[in-house]
Amino acid sequence: xxxxxxxxxxxxxxxxxxxxxxxxxxxxxxxxxxxxxxxxxxxxxxxxxxxxxxxxxxxxxxxxxxxxxxxxxxxxxxxxxxxxxxxxxxxxxxxxxxxxxxxxxxxxxxxxxxxxxxxxxxxxxxxxxxxxxxxxxxxxxxxxxxxxxxxxxxxxxxxxxxxxxxxxxxxxxxxxxxxxxxxxxxxxxxxxxxxxxxxxxxxxxxxxxxxxxxxxxxxxxxxxxxxxxx
Numbered sequence: 001x002x003x004x005x006x007x008x009x010x011x012x013x014x015x016x017x018x019x020x021x022x023x024x025x026x027x028x029x030x031x032x033x034x035x036x037x038x039x040x041x042x043x044x045x046x047x048x049x050x051x052x053x054x055x056x057x058x059x060x061x062x063x064x065x066x067x068x069x070x071x072x073x074x075x076x077x078x079x080x081x082x083x084x085x086x087x088x089x090x091x092x093x094x095x096x097x098x099x100x101x102x103x104x105x106x107x108x109x110x111x112x113x114x115x116x117x118x119x120x121x122x123x124x125x126x127x128x129x130x131x132x133x134x135x136x137x138x139x140x141x142x143x144x145x146x147x148x149x150x151x152x153x154x155x156x157x158x159x160x161x162x163x164x165x166x167x168x169x170x171x172x173x174x175x176x177x178x179x180x181x182x183x184x185x186x187x188x189x190x191x192x193x194x195x196x197x198x199x200x201x202x203x204x205x206x207x208x209x210x211x212x213x214x215x216x217x218x219x220x221x222x223x224x225x226x227x228x229x230x
Contacts, residue, residue, distance in 0.1 A: 001030055001031060001032055001033060001106075002031075002032045002033075002103070002105060002106065002107070002108065002152070002153075002156060003032070003033045003035075003077070003080075003106065003107040003108070004032060004033065004034040004035070004107075004108050004110070004149055005035055005037060005075045005107065005108070005109045005110070006034070006035065006036040006037060006109075006110045006112060006142075006145055007037055007039050007068065007071050007072075007075075007109065007110065007111045007112060008036055008037070008038070008039060008112040008140075008141070008142055008145075009038065009039050009040060009050055009112075009114055010112075010114075010140070010142060011036035011037060011038045012036075013036070013142050014034070014036035014142070014146070015036075017146055018034045018036075022153070022154075022159055022160060023149075023150070023153060025159075026153060026156065026158070026159045029158060031156050031157075031158050031159055032153055032156060032159070034149065037071065037075070039067050039068065039071060040067070041071075042066075042067035042068075042070040042071045042074070043066075043067050044066075049064070050063055050064055050067055051063050051064060051114075051115050052064055054116070058116070059116065060115050060116030061115040061116060062115060062116055062117055062118065062119055063113055063114060063115060063117070063118040063119060063122075064119060065119040065121050065122055065126075068111060068118070068119075068122050068126065069122075069126060072084055072109060072111075072126055075109055076107070076109065077106065077107050080106035080107050081104070081105045081106045081107070082105060082106060082107040082108070082109065083102065083105050083107075083108055083109070083128045083129060084109045084111065084126060084127045084128050084129075085108060085109065085110050085111065085127060085128065085129045085130075085131055085148070086111045086113065086118065086122060086123055086126075086127040086129070086130050086131070086141075087110065087111065087112060087113060087130075087131055087132070087133075087141030087144045087145060088113060088117070088118070088123070088130050088131075088132060088141075089132050089135075089136075089137050090130060090132070091129070091130030091131040091132040092129070092130065092131060092132065093132055093133075093134070094131050094132065094133050094144075094147070094148060094151075095229075096151070096177050096178060096228060096229070097177070097229075098131075099148070099151040099152050099155060100155060102148070102152045103152050103155040103156060108152070110141070110145045110148070110149075111126075111127065111141065112140055112141030112142045112144075112145050113140060113141045114139070114140040114141070131144065131148065132144070133147050133148070177227055177228050177229040178227075178228050179221065179222070179225045179226070179227055179228070180225055180226050180227075180228055181221040181222075181224055181225030181226075182224055182225070184205040184206070184209060188204065188205050188210065189202065189203070189204050189205070190202075190203045190204075206220065208220045
Protein backbone atom coordinates (compact mmCIF):
# COMPACT_ATOMS: atom_id res chain seq x y z
CA UNK A 1 0.00 0.00 0.00
CA UNK A 2 1.22 3.50 -0.83
CA UNK A 3 0.43 6.34 1.56
CA UNK A 4 -0.21 9.73 -0.06
CA UNK A 5 0.00 12.62 2.41
CA UNK A 6 -0.86 16.04 0.98
CA UNK A 7 0.04 19.31 2.71
CA UNK A 8 -2.25 22.11 1.55
CA UNK A 9 -4.20 25.09 2.86
CA UNK A 10 -7.23 23.87 0.89
CA UNK A 11 -7.73 20.23 1.96
CA UNK A 12 -11.40 20.30 0.90
CA UNK A 13 -10.27 20.39 -2.73
CA UNK A 14 -9.28 16.74 -2.34
CA UNK A 15 -12.58 15.52 -0.86
CA UNK A 16 -14.38 14.81 -4.16
CA UNK A 17 -11.11 13.71 -5.80
CA UNK A 18 -10.54 10.85 -3.37
CA UNK A 19 -14.19 9.83 -3.00
CA UNK A 20 -14.90 9.06 -6.66
CA UNK A 21 -13.99 6.49 -9.30
CA UNK A 22 -11.02 4.14 -9.08
CA UNK A 23 -9.24 6.04 -6.30
CA UNK A 24 -12.18 5.47 -3.97
CA UNK A 25 -12.24 1.77 -4.83
CA UNK A 26 -8.48 1.46 -4.37
CA UNK A 27 -8.71 2.95 -0.88
CA UNK A 28 -11.49 0.54 0.06
CA UNK A 29 -9.28 -2.33 -1.09
CA UNK A 30 -6.42 -0.83 0.96
CA UNK A 31 -4.19 -0.48 -2.10
CA UNK A 32 -3.49 3.13 -1.21
CA UNK A 33 -4.34 5.76 1.39
CA UNK A 34 -4.86 9.41 0.52
CA UNK A 35 -5.06 12.10 3.20
CA UNK A 36 -5.13 15.85 2.65
CA UNK A 37 -3.79 17.69 5.71
CA UNK A 38 -4.47 21.32 6.51
CA UNK A 39 -1.09 23.01 6.81
CA UNK A 40 -2.60 25.51 9.25
CA UNK A 41 -2.80 22.72 11.83
CA UNK A 42 0.97 23.12 12.31
CA UNK A 43 0.90 26.88 12.98
CA UNK A 44 1.18 28.41 16.46
CA UNK A 45 -0.14 31.97 16.13
CA UNK A 46 -3.78 32.89 16.71
CA UNK A 47 -4.33 33.68 13.02
CA UNK A 48 -2.86 30.34 11.87
CA UNK A 49 -0.62 32.16 9.42
CA UNK A 50 1.19 30.08 6.81
CA UNK A 51 2.66 33.00 4.83
CA UNK A 52 4.57 36.24 5.30
CA UNK A 53 6.15 39.09 3.32
CA UNK A 54 9.32 38.19 1.40
CA UNK A 55 12.70 39.45 2.56
CA UNK A 56 14.20 41.84 0.02
CA UNK A 57 10.81 43.10 -1.04
CA UNK A 58 8.53 41.98 -3.83
CA UNK A 59 4.85 41.52 -4.54
CA UNK A 60 2.75 38.87 -2.84
CA UNK A 61 3.42 36.59 0.08
CA UNK A 62 5.69 33.59 0.62
CA UNK A 63 4.76 30.39 2.43
CA UNK A 64 6.67 29.96 5.69
CA UNK A 65 9.06 27.13 6.48
CA UNK A 66 7.98 26.45 10.10
CA UNK A 67 4.60 24.76 9.55
CA UNK A 68 5.94 22.79 6.58
CA UNK A 69 8.91 21.53 8.59
CA UNK A 70 6.71 20.50 11.53
CA UNK A 71 4.19 18.77 9.27
CA UNK A 72 6.81 16.73 7.41
CA UNK A 73 8.48 15.71 10.67
CA UNK A 74 5.13 14.55 12.03
CA UNK A 75 3.95 12.70 8.94
CA UNK A 76 7.11 11.02 7.69
CA UNK A 77 7.05 7.30 8.46
CA UNK A 78 10.22 5.93 10.03
CA UNK A 79 11.64 2.83 8.42
CA UNK A 80 9.58 3.34 5.25
CA UNK A 81 10.63 4.28 1.74
CA UNK A 82 9.42 7.84 1.67
CA UNK A 83 9.84 10.88 -0.58
CA UNK A 84 8.87 14.50 0.06
CA UNK A 85 7.84 16.37 -3.08
CA UNK A 86 7.35 20.11 -3.65
CA UNK A 87 5.38 21.35 -6.65
CA UNK A 88 6.99 24.36 -8.30
CA UNK A 89 7.34 25.70 -11.89
CA UNK A 90 11.12 25.41 -11.37
CA UNK A 91 10.92 21.69 -10.72
CA UNK A 92 11.79 18.79 -12.99
CA UNK A 93 9.17 17.95 -15.59
CA UNK A 94 7.05 15.04 -14.34
CA UNK A 95 7.27 11.97 -16.59
CA UNK A 96 5.96 8.43 -16.80
CA UNK A 97 9.40 7.19 -15.78
CA UNK A 98 9.17 9.21 -12.56
CA UNK A 99 5.71 7.79 -11.93
CA UNK A 100 7.11 4.25 -12.12
CA UNK A 101 9.85 5.11 -9.65
CA UNK A 102 7.45 6.81 -7.26
CA UNK A 103 5.05 3.85 -7.37
CA UNK A 104 7.74 1.82 -5.57
CA UNK A 105 7.69 4.08 -2.53
CA UNK A 106 5.82 3.34 0.69
CA UNK A 107 4.91 6.97 1.28
CA UNK A 108 4.78 10.18 -0.74
CA UNK A 109 4.42 13.53 1.02
CA UNK A 110 3.31 16.34 -1.31
CA UNK A 111 3.75 20.02 -0.50
CA UNK A 112 1.28 22.21 -2.40
CA UNK A 113 2.55 25.76 -2.59
CA UNK A 114 0.37 28.86 -2.91
CA UNK A 115 0.80 32.63 -3.17
CA UNK A 116 4.13 33.74 -4.71
CA UNK A 117 6.04 30.64 -3.67
CA UNK A 118 7.56 28.72 -0.77
CA UNK A 119 10.51 29.66 1.42
CA UNK A 120 13.58 28.38 -0.48
CA UNK A 121 14.88 26.59 2.61
CA UNK A 122 12.07 24.07 2.12
CA UNK A 123 13.44 23.13 -1.31
CA UNK A 124 17.04 23.06 -0.11
CA UNK A 125 16.63 21.19 3.17
CA UNK A 126 13.29 19.37 3.43
CA UNK A 127 12.17 17.98 0.10
CA UNK A 128 13.62 15.15 -1.98
CA UNK A 129 12.19 16.31 -5.30
CA UNK A 130 10.85 19.46 -6.93
CA UNK A 131 8.28 18.68 -9.62
CA UNK A 132 6.45 20.57 -12.35
CA UNK A 133 3.73 19.28 -14.67
CA UNK A 134 4.35 21.85 -17.39
CA UNK A 135 5.75 25.19 -18.43
CA UNK A 136 2.98 27.30 -17.00
CA UNK A 137 1.99 28.77 -13.64
CA UNK A 138 -1.08 27.63 -11.71
CA UNK A 139 -2.68 29.13 -8.62
CA UNK A 140 -1.25 26.39 -6.43
CA UNK A 141 0.18 22.89 -6.27
CA UNK A 142 -3.10 21.06 -5.72
CA UNK A 143 -3.90 20.35 -9.40
CA UNK A 144 -0.35 19.07 -10.15
CA UNK A 145 -0.58 16.97 -7.00
CA UNK A 146 -3.79 15.31 -8.20
CA UNK A 147 -2.20 14.63 -11.58
CA UNK A 148 0.79 12.90 -9.98
CA UNK A 149 -1.40 10.88 -7.60
CA UNK A 150 -3.54 9.60 -10.49
CA UNK A 151 -0.52 8.73 -12.61
CA UNK A 152 1.21 6.88 -9.79
CA UNK A 153 -1.95 5.19 -8.52
CA UNK A 154 -2.80 3.54 -11.83
CA UNK A 155 0.59 1.77 -11.67
CA UNK A 156 -0.26 0.11 -8.35
CA UNK A 157 -1.30 -3.50 -9.03
CA UNK A 158 -5.05 -3.89 -8.70
CA UNK A 159 -6.03 -0.22 -9.00
CA UNK A 160 -7.17 -0.25 -12.64
CA UNK A 161 -8.43 -3.84 -12.62
CA UNK A 162 -6.77 -6.74 -14.37
CA UNK A 163 -2.98 -6.52 -14.82
CA UNK A 164 -3.50 -7.03 -18.57
CA UNK A 165 -5.14 -3.60 -18.83
CA UNK A 166 -1.87 -1.92 -17.90
CA UNK A 167 0.45 -4.41 -19.63
CA UNK A 168 -1.32 -3.97 -22.97
CA UNK A 169 -0.29 -0.33 -23.09
CA UNK A 170 3.20 -0.95 -21.72
CA UNK A 171 4.18 -3.77 -24.06
CA UNK A 172 7.67 -5.20 -24.21
CA UNK A 173 10.49 -2.89 -23.24
CA UNK A 174 8.16 0.01 -22.43
CA UNK A 175 8.47 0.13 -18.67
CA UNK A 176 9.39 3.81 -18.83
CA UNK A 177 6.53 4.80 -21.13
CA UNK A 178 3.37 3.61 -22.84
CA UNK A 179 1.75 3.47 -26.26
CA UNK A 180 -1.32 5.64 -26.78
CA UNK A 181 -3.28 4.62 -29.89
CA UNK A 182 -6.69 5.48 -31.44
CA UNK A 183 -9.61 3.38 -30.18
CA UNK A 184 -13.14 2.74 -31.45
CA UNK A 185 -16.32 1.08 -30.20
CA UNK A 186 -19.88 0.44 -31.44
CA UNK A 187 -21.47 1.36 -33.77
CA UNK A 188 -19.21 0.11 -36.57
CA UNK A 189 -20.66 2.83 -38.80
CA UNK A 190 -21.87 6.13 -37.38
CA UNK A 191 -24.48 7.82 -39.58
CA UNK A 192 -25.97 11.27 -39.04
CA UNK A 193 -26.53 14.63 -40.70
CA UNK A 194 -24.78 17.84 -39.77
CA UNK A 195 -28.01 19.81 -40.21
CA UNK A 196 -31.37 19.61 -41.91
CA UNK A 197 -30.68 19.00 -45.56
CA UNK A 198 -26.93 19.01 -44.86
CA UNK A 199 -24.24 16.55 -45.82
CA UNK A 200 -24.66 13.04 -44.46
CA UNK A 201 -22.08 11.69 -42.02
CA UNK A 202 -20.84 8.17 -42.64
CA UNK A 203 -17.91 7.56 -40.29
CA UNK A 204 -16.54 4.01 -40.20
CA UNK A 205 -14.24 2.02 -37.93
CA UNK A 206 -10.98 1.00 -39.69
CA UNK A 207 -11.47 -2.42 -41.30
CA UNK A 208 -8.34 -3.89 -39.75
CA UNK A 209 -9.85 -3.58 -36.26
CA UNK A 210 -12.79 -5.68 -37.37
CA UNK A 211 -10.63 -8.35 -39.05
CA UNK A 212 -9.81 -10.45 -36.00
CA UNK A 213 -6.19 -10.67 -37.21
CA UNK A 214 -4.24 -9.90 -34.04
CA UNK A 215 -0.92 -9.40 -35.81
CA UNK A 216 -2.38 -6.85 -38.23
CA UNK A 217 -4.19 -5.10 -35.38
CA UNK A 218 -1.00 -4.78 -33.32
CA UNK A 219 0.86 -3.41 -36.36
CA UNK A 220 -1.94 -0.89 -36.89
CA UNK A 221 -1.77 0.23 -33.27
CA UNK A 222 1.99 0.68 -33.46
CA UNK A 223 1.73 2.61 -36.73
CA UNK A 224 -1.06 4.95 -35.68
CA UNK A 225 -0.18 5.23 -31.98
CA UNK A 226 2.16 7.60 -30.19
CA UNK A 227 4.78 6.47 -27.73
CA UNK A 228 4.52 8.54 -24.55
CA UNK A 229 8.08 8.27 -23.33
CA UNK A 230 9.19 8.51 -19.74
